[in-house]
Amino acid sequence: MKVELTGTVRGGGETETSRITASGATYDEAREALEALIPEGSALIAIRTDLEG
Numbered sequence: 001m002k003v004e005l006t007g008t009v010r011g012g013g014e015t016e017t018s019r020i021t022a023s024g025a026t027y028d029e030a031r032e033a034l035e036a037l038i039p040e041g042s043a044l045i046a047i048r049t050d051l052e053g
Contacts, residue, residue: 002052003030012041 004023010016020037024030027049038044 001025003027004050004052005030005034006048006050007034007038007044008046008048009038009042010045011039012043017045 002023003026004021005027006019006021008017008019011018020034022030022033022037024033031047034047035044
């Protein structure tokens with residue numbers, strides 16, 4: 001099974017949001033990969049989970 005996470009991030013003090021996506025064999029692996037993509041000074045405000053397989 002493959003887990004794909006899409007995160008919505010907000011920059012510090014900004015109202016604009018953006019999305020980042022990461023995947024892994026497990027939720028924990030995908031979450032770790034997603035967190036590594038969060039730009040410095042930004043906050044992860046939502047996570048969408050998609051399972052494949």
